[in-house]
Amino acid sequence: MRQLLCAAALSALMQPAAAQVAHRDTVSYNTDTLPAAGAYRLPNYAPVYPALYRQDAESKTVEAIGFLKGESLGSAPATFISTGLTGRIAGLYLQQSSGEPGNDGASGTLRGRSPLVLVDGIPRTLPPWSINPEEIASVTVLKDALSTAMLGMRSMNGAILITTRKGEQQRGLHLDFTAQTGISTPVKFPEPLSAYSYANLYNEALVNDGRPPVYTQADLDAYKNHTDPLGHPDINWYDKILKEQTPFSRYTLNAEGANKAMRYFVSLDYLNQKGLFRESDINTYSTNSGYQRYIFRSNVDVNLSRRLSMSLNVFGRIRDQNAPGAGTQSIFDALLATPANAYPIQNPDGSLGGNINYSNNLYGQSIMSGYTQDVFSDGYADLVLKRNMDDVLKGWWVKGTLSYVLTLYQNIDRSKAFETFQMHIDPATGDTTYQRFGTKAEQNNTSTVTRREHQIYAEAATGYTHSRNGNTLDAMLLYSLDHNTINTTASQLPESFETLAGNVQYSIRDKYIVQVSASYGGNNYYPKGNRFGFFPAAGIGWNIDKENFFNKDGFINTLKLRATYGLTGNAVAGYYDYIDHYVGAGGYYFGASAASQSGITENQPRDITTWEKGEKLDVGMDMRFAENRGAFSVDYYRNRLTDLVISRGKSSAALGYGNSIVRNLGKDLYSGLELSAGWSDKINDFQYYISGNFSLSDSKVLFNDEPAYPYSWMERTGRAVNGIYGYVADGFVTQAEEGPVVEGYRGVPGDLRYRDLNGDGIINQYDQQAIGNEKPLLFYGADLGFSWKHFSLSLLIQGAAHRDIVLTGPGEWAFQNDGKGQAWQHNLDRWTPATASTAAYPRVSVGTNVNNDIVSSFWVRTGSYVRLKNAELAYSFDDIRLGKIKVSRLRIFLNGLNLLTISPFKQSDPETLPGSYPLQRIVNGGITVKF
Template sequence: MRKILLKRILQQISITLLWCFLLQTNAFANALHRITTNKHLTVGKRSDEVSGRVTDLADKPLVDVAVRLKGKPNTTVFSDLDGRYLINADKGDILVFSVAGFVTQEIAFTGQKQLNLKMATDNSPSDSFNVLYTKQKKATNVEAVAELRTSDLTKTISSPINGTFTGRLAGLTTYQSTGEPGNDGVSLNLRGQTPLVILDGIPQSFTSINPEQIESVTILKDALATAMMGIRGSNGVVLITTKKGSEGPQRIGFKAMYGISKPTQLPRTLDAFNYATLFNEALANDGKPLAYTQADLNAYSDGTDPIYHPNVNWQDQILRNETPYSRYNVDISGGKQAAKYFVSLDYLDQQGLFKQSSENINGTNSDYKRYVFRSNVQLDLSKYITTNLNLFGRLQTGNEPGVGTGALWNSIIQTPANAYPVFNSNGTLGASQDFQQNNVYGQSLRSGYQVGYTRDFRVDLGVKADLQKLTPGLYFKATGAINTYLDQTTIRSKPLVTFQQSTDVLGNVIYTQYGTPGQQSNNLTTNTQNRVFYLQGEFGYTKSFGKHNLNALLLASNDYRMAGADLGYNVNGVSGKAAYNYDEKYLAEIAFAYNGVKERYPSGNGYGLFPAIGLGWVMSNEDFMKDQKWINSLKLRTSFGRTGNFNANDYYSYKQFYNSGTGYNFGQNTGGTVSGIEQGTLANLNLTFEKARKFNAGLDASVFGNRLSLTADYYNNEFYDLLQVIGHNTSITGAPYGQRNMGKQRYSGVELQLTFKDKVGEFNYFVSPMFSTVKSKVLYQDEPTRQYAYQVRTGLPVGQSFGYVASGLFQSTAEINSSAKPANLAIVPGDIKYVDQNGDHVIDENDQVAIGRGKAALNFGLNLGASWKGFDFSALLQGVANNDIFLRGNSYWAFQGTRGQAYEHNLDRWTPATAATATYPRLSVGTNPNNELNSSYWLRNGDFLRLKSVEIGYNFPVSLVKKAKMSGARLFVNGTNLFTITGLKNLDPEDYFNSYPIQKMLVAGISVKF
């Protein structure tokens, strides 16, 4: 019997997959053979025909307005390019007119043959959010959530979808530290934590998706919104929901973009003359012989000896002024009530900054290409059973020079202009004693190339059964997903051979060779290979009885993951939620999860219960508010709950491991040794997951005819059982200590998002400012015993910087002799002076204190736009305040190592002549033990305001696009990262370590619809 049942189930699944595949094939066939669609539809013969034209208030025709008979299924028709429709109806029928962006209207049919309609723009927000596993009505929602739609995401040009969130959602901040094509990962921070990314209900680690495939992005911020994630809910969630097919005629959209990108900022390095001048000065300051004579300096200045006195601008030699960017997207959607589909294909090509050479068959630039395919298909197998098959595929190829993009970029900015000539007199690659095999030109164009290949593939299959025969409002849904990820690199490197040209005592030119010629090597490396197998089953129930409304969901899931060579793990358990409201006035919601991971924790420590509760009051629905006509809606809400945080990197640290140790001598013969083992990191037998208690209070309001909307939140989240290394430890065991669940931190803040929309005649406009704060505090950490109270970390912000407080530069020997200074260091005028915190007249670790402003981080954005007739405009300003950064290391300090680089800001160094205006200490070669201490001298104000994006577009008139058999066409020009206001000199406030520069982009495009 079981075998028969299993066979029937497998047959049903096979039929479902076959139907979904055929439906996708049919969709593509239709797309190829039918570019236009007849939207002038007629429903089966009825007693009367009614026709008409649907327009907006400015009498412009509206396309694809759905016209249906209320309460009668399968009666929907759609307006054509002129806004015209035709439908059959009986007297007494109610005609319902609806289209996105306009207020839905209902009109009774009384027998009239002609029925024209003007539809008003809907200024109110959409009526629901996409939340975990379901939708939530905004009117009755008590969770702390915020949402973006496709139109918002397409305004900012960014390869990872993360970059399109910047400055648009209160509570969510982004940070981009590099602009390398394909590797310009934008990190996310939600209320001080790194959120979990969920794509269509399943956790994912990638966000390289094109925005046209996305229906919405919802951030889930409080415990109630993320409780069902249980052990993975503490850090919040970024929920990405992709588009699905909808009932209606086939719609085809095509979008093409092409533009250029340039660095927002490049390092300002010194030319050869200034470099040599400052290098001599640094040597003199260190009491060492000078490296360059006056004749050398003259040759660097006048450029008369490019071989022995080169002056090479490596950025000009290697980098292009601008690079091309292009992206193309096509999507097809439509279907009938029983079968709906959405299919999308996207191609992106972004080239890097490095110049190319015709001498190479294969490119050596840092290029990136991406292909993304998505197909979401829904099929009704019967009146009560619906299936959906979602396919996602992504192919990425990245190209790099043979030495790698990072290594080449470091060479470009850290090789002095006078290090060596690009080419010697005989055409060979130049070199010098200090720079033997890192000729930048050779690294860029003659070191071979690397090709990176990344493949993602995901299949989601869901079956939903309507169980209304058992009880109305009940359903069951089963979901399965498979995701594979492969990242490989093929390295085809060539040995780099360079030569140092010199002259012997007889005046003969000689060449000293560095490196050995050889054949190109070819290696294939698998960087990582991940697999995900996900299963989920859920029961849902919706019921209204009188003024009582109930929604409930119960879910069980198992998420199996393997990452690289690590052993796999399962996150499994049950979760649920129930939302109740009385007359959409008094709101209550509870949610919970009981889940965990057994493979990473000792027995009994891997599972937990995570409950949350929320309450809300729609004050505007009270009788005493009815006379307040200016208030459209006003809702108060609050929530509290317990969540968990599981880190997959807790890799069996509850077990004790032993490592290979050093050899041991036996007897008097020290040459006789045997191998041994030594104890590894001490095991934590009580290891468990981290936890959080989270409180949220919020207000949602809409006033003045829904023209002004407001969302405000206050949160207070306490994270405990955080994994930290013991502070009070001892080395007597000879083994390092592992992490223990003992840390406690608090994050709190406020968030505010406003939107004002209005129109004056045909001029529509909106302004939407937002800001959010994050204040953190260490409630407990196991610190070592501190000698002074000012060095205690507990009670200070999380990640508080400690160092010395600088009080300027020493100006004289007399000042040095009378001041506190580090012991055993030769301090001279021009060195940094530090504050003696404990008054012992010695600068040492006891004088380190908290440095920086220590204020709550403030992130803000201003989104604004307008439209008039066919023109539209939008802009986004994004900024950060109370942001302290350190400028240090070989990307800022001069002459690191033997002959490190120097920069324009090093010209402002201290000398006796510049003592009153100097902003940089005296120069030294190599490490300066006093000046390079971690101190407030290198602390800078990293606040900035960036024009993140601006776009101007034009929609062609319907009368014109109609002639081309299109339903719409739009031209646009978009700029991203066009300018930045910051107090930092010659540095980008996000990429201040001189990594591959962030790009500013100018793109033109066209979008057409059929």
């Protein structure tokens, strides 16, 4: 039923109808299961269930929708399915910014905004990405106003609909078991200096600052020759703390089947991913980072009568995330702050090394700080009843949905404190003494439920379909209530979304399609009288190939033009933020004895009185050609967003708030171009496919309440939404007292110069402008592969261009942390009189240099890259008899993730900046047995 296409994001039971839609943004092909078209197989446009596929289904799609079959996600050995989606669908930009187990999922935007994620048509409060890809039937990306209009006050940012698998239509029980294991290695570590290089560069930095060097030639010789490992240590902390590789494994058992009245899909999944921290036999517990996940899913569909059906989906998940007691990110921060010569790992008596400047031994943080565990338990049950009402009115149906979700976050703290010691040898007597730093303490043993969430979702829907003389009318009406209670430990009142939505589509002989969708939805966190809004959208489509004048025997098989326009909304209400809040204040001292009395103070004002609004236009064309072997699609979109929640730019600091007052004031414009193309063919036993997508995403600030700047280059209005702003670097200072340098600073040779934009001879805030992210972001993906007899190979290449990153802090600058921080290989390219013409780094200083260590164009790098994101090689055996066991299929595979990256940025991975848990390269092998 066509009306369900528009409601795909809200309907959990109508998957077979939604499966008939042939979408445009196809990025994967599976030539094993698709129906043939003449001598060729059709590209994998949309049919989740090929038996339900209709050749004319694609012609009735007016919305801008991307589609991917779940089978494509199984080739990536990733913990989160968002990582497997990277590069596969036009308009969806995903970035994997961490490789830490349990936190290594990709996140990003859809046409510049963060999309809503739904599972089986229901917005979930639980994290949706950490599920087994083998549970997924399809992923549908809803991009424009028409496809999301029925989401009401959550329609502005687009949506991603994950549809889980139903049981097979064929009768009987069918089992399949997959076991896979692999090795995970860091893509790239930062390159710290050795103790000798560090000491040399540190002396140079001191001299540059007009101070005497601290390391003698004897010190330098000891570091270089390693003659005094206790007094002159040389430790690569990355090698000592982190492993070169770590294991990854996953095991899945699926059961599915059907009989006359029921079909079912049941899945059990276990995943174990270890982290990079080294461990010690002195502990009886793990101090490594790690992630274990247990998942149970049961999807059952039952025909209760000839017209009444029931669907019951049950999902349960436990996620166990382990970390050293000191904290994963804290250890990576310490790696940036600890040079190779800071202290020995251990003293001769076995105690941990340390001193007054470095009292928190890195080895101790990793091995002897105990551990913490975060246990996330969540699950849900969905009950859906649907009745065909043909006995009352032909083409009429009704449906009801009820879902309950429960999520618990538990923290187990078994961390502990440890001591470090600095060894001193009396030169006169030779006696050895130790100076202690820190305090040893008993191990903690606490368990706390830090967060509790539950969601109740209810939905009632009815629809009607009628066809006459080749014309079809589809209509639908839906009411939903989404009731979320979050963080009950803080006694927070629940948040509710209430929506009444409808959709009507009329198709005239499949040539002309007109569709209208609208919703009236609200959120209880807004002021009374202003809690509901109206969100209409409309679209038209013209199937030119259905016209009499179209040459149906020509190269082009189908050709469609389409356009949609609508008004959407996004609830960013905060927690009743339109109401003034008062919070507890610090003590006030008064009286004869100056006793302290607590008080209250006004919280930062947040005058959020309405929802964010989006006016969205999409124009597209779809084409299939060469006997349906090839496909091409193009979309142009223009989204004008208003009433965005931003901090006021014109508020006065005299009130004590500065620019922290938040209101519905912002206006942004997002526009872009998306292209998708694909080709699949067969030559005897050799089948191959190639598809690609290309997205160009631009943004512009229309209004941000900024003050009236004296110079146009200071303005952010009219520039990119996520622009980088700072000074424009203009080479190096060559003579003492030369400039221009920042106000109040005296330049010396090797310092950065800055462009004096206003010509007043002073470098200050009036000389800052946009220095990065001014071009539209370009991102793309290419999926290609082949199958020959029992072999198959698939490759996924993805990348981004026009992407700028700015490098700051201890991962880029030398000797930070009050001069005690690390220094890096790229710091050796610093300015000296001998390298003045080739230097790629200013002169080195000890500590923060107020002129050089600020955001400027000098520290902006291109973050463009091309990555072999995923590859899989497989061999399949069919119909094998192992004794009395009939195996219908046995498949052996080898796959990988983040296998190869090409980028002009060399210091770290372009997606994961220095100081973060490094991105992981996974090489994985496994076997699947189907019975």
